[in-house]
Amino acid sequence: MKSVNEKYQTVIEKNTxxxxxxxxxxxxxxxxxxxxxxxxxxxNEIENEGLKKVQFERLIGEKENGLRALLALTGFSNDRHTNQI
Structure with missing residues (x-):
């Protein structure tokens, strides 16, 4: 088993x-x-009601993490787009 000093040395050498x-x-x-x-x-809303613009407006406007969820769904970076809003 490695000593504490050997473990620290591994961290310093390998940056892990x-x-x-x-x-x-x-x-x-x-x-x-x-x-x-x-x-x-x-x-579920899209499956039940079909795809509507109002669903995305509600998602972005009313949900706390709506924009982040939409960005995650589409694969866009959150930092690039939140600065533009």
């Missing part, structure tokens, strides 16, 4: 360090679940 932050991980998981749920609701 993983810091586990449970609070951040929980918040980020909640954020991702929010995006997923937003997209599932949109999917």
């Amino acid at each position: 360090f993983y810091f586990f932050n449970p609070v951040f991980e929980e918040k980020y998981e909640d954020y991702l679940n929010s995006i997923k749920e937003t997209l599932l609701v949109l999917k």
Whole structure:
């Protein structure tokens, strides 16, 4: 088994360090679940009502993470587009 000094040396040499932050991980998981749920609701609306412009207007205008969900769905970067709004 490696000593603590050997482990530190590995981190310094190989730049491989993983810091586990449970609070951040929980918040980020909640954020991702929010995006997923937003997209599932949109999917269900489209399946039930057909594709309508008003669904996207509501998604962007009323949902907290609506724009981010739409950008994730289309594969666009969030940082590039939020600065333009």
